[in-house]
Amino acid sequence: MQLNFDKEIAGRSVSLKLGFVTDPLGSRRAYNDPAVALMRAAQSHGHEVFAIQTPSLSWRRPEPGHAGGVFGEVLQMHLRPDDHDWYREVAREWRPLRFLDAVLVCIDPPADAEFFTATWLLERAEADGLRVFNRPRALREHSEKIATAEFAQFTPTTLITRHLRQLREFIDSERDVILKPVDGGEKVRVFRVHRNDRNRNAIAEALTDDGRRTIIAQRYLPEIDQGDKRILLIAGKVVPWCLARIPRAGETRGSLAAGGTGVAQELSPRDREIAETLAPQLLKRGLLLVGLDVIGDYLTGINVSHPGGMVELRQQSGFDAAGATISAIERVCGLT
Template sequence: MTQQLHFERHLLGGSERPLRLAFIIDPLDRLKAWKDSSVALMRAAQSHGHDVFAIEAPTLGWRKPEADHPGGSFGEAIHLHLRPDDHDWYRETQREWLPLKAFDAVLMRKDPPVDGEYLAACSLLERAEADGVRVFNRPRALREHLAKLAILEFPQFIPSTKVSRDLGRLQQFIDEQRDVIVKPLDSNSGSRIFRLHRNDPNRNVILETLTGNGRHTVMAQQYLQAIAQGDKRILLIAGKAVPWCLARIPKAGETRGNLSAGGTGVVQELTPGERHIAEALGPLLLKRGLLLVGLDLIGERLTGINVTSPTGMVEIRQQSGFDAAGATITAIEHACAVS
């Protein structure tokens, strides 16, 4: 609790009135309440006394303002009452089409992939932002910080890395590094990630498959032995690092720590090196409109920057007591009060 109060002290002066908060999410029936950070955020918002609405991303739209219609971005808003039961976790109390201007803040929590539909949703949210709607994270920042490529801005913190679709250049990088991880730029949850050794007899066909014979760009990175201690997710809230991270430790015989790939989540305090990276990036990313960010680190090397729908809040609270979801809502209250 002391850590929680110390963390939130810089956010004093938040909203003293109930807010209407809309969460842009994937379909409600796909969310797993016992582990989903979006559900944790909605529960925290309700516990803070705010009205919680869910807008499923496919319902987003826009209409030209006309004499008989205010126009702008809108969506089908589902007013929710959140319940503590993880298997029966909400009640729908009302459903209606509303302009996004009807809300004090909109939280974009749609999961990857960042495909055409995701980018369309960001454009619609950017139109809402132009109309005065507070959107977290900012739509432009979401588009400009793709999880795989965003790390290239910070070469001092990342492992040896090559981004290319050229098979010859990728082969040369594997020869140099001897042991690498190769992944498509649009992969998520550990899908289509391969570890390739210099002498791997399948390396040619794997590279051909991943790049579509040179049509698709991929990222290759030096394999980090520290993955055995976990692929760590560090949360940044309003530019400040949560003092606990979620280390996703691979199961035996696996190179991926993703929980969806069978990894085990163990909450750990940040090391000095991890805190240094978080403190270097946090204020900069916040200034760009990224209120909630997930940094991925392996062995104090930055491997990913997640700005779409960072997770890990449930595990961090269960194992450390730190309420990252509650701290995020406090940050949003503060942003609404000062803007």
């Protein structure tokens, strides 16, 4: 299903050198990994694919005998359909990133010190003329949970704080709440806490490290039983399908990493309202690929570094989000 998102480039004679800044390749689960899906799409579009693993990102001042700038260990790859043996190494060498036509950042949460360091280094590469998607500054400035505060008209009742008394009062007033860190990886610690729960204060103290770490408290949304919806935005356009991640029995979390089941479904009118409001604003900031998290009628997250769901969407709906993303990059690079 194309839906005018992208056009095939018949007889393409010019290919791009596309780099993918990624966590160590050994951590990738190729069967549903968005970075792997994007690499495979790039190769199927006729482009050369290179991986730069984040631990190798470096910068050197230009000096006689050294070109300087941002460089890394660059792995040229040939992608394979086998999810257990999904790539072949064509070549590997340390070189400046500016030989690439564009770079896609595919780094998993959490946004820790090394994540920010990678964005600072990639911003230097961008200043030297390299196209980077999503833009490094935009990655830094959009905390995936706190960024929802900018669009408060779409969020559930929420408190962001590390102050324990405020948390206690919020739980008392809302009665049934979710507590979670402001950032985290796939298996983020999410707790559902009732006003009469005897462990409520202990949970808040543990999550905040006794008031030293900020967390999010949010009114519990029973619509989670119908799924935590992932809605993709590509180059300012809204993908017409979402992936509803439905929690398994006895779970509050809907993420696939926590055992949830992904079910593709068409967007509701409210989903479209949220997505179409955010899409053009986020694109202007340099966010080409974004994943929105929506529970029921409420926005709960804005994923900007490595939004998943595109593999499952293609399998169930036929919509090729990875291919649409590569087509968008081709347009930026002047191929269409």
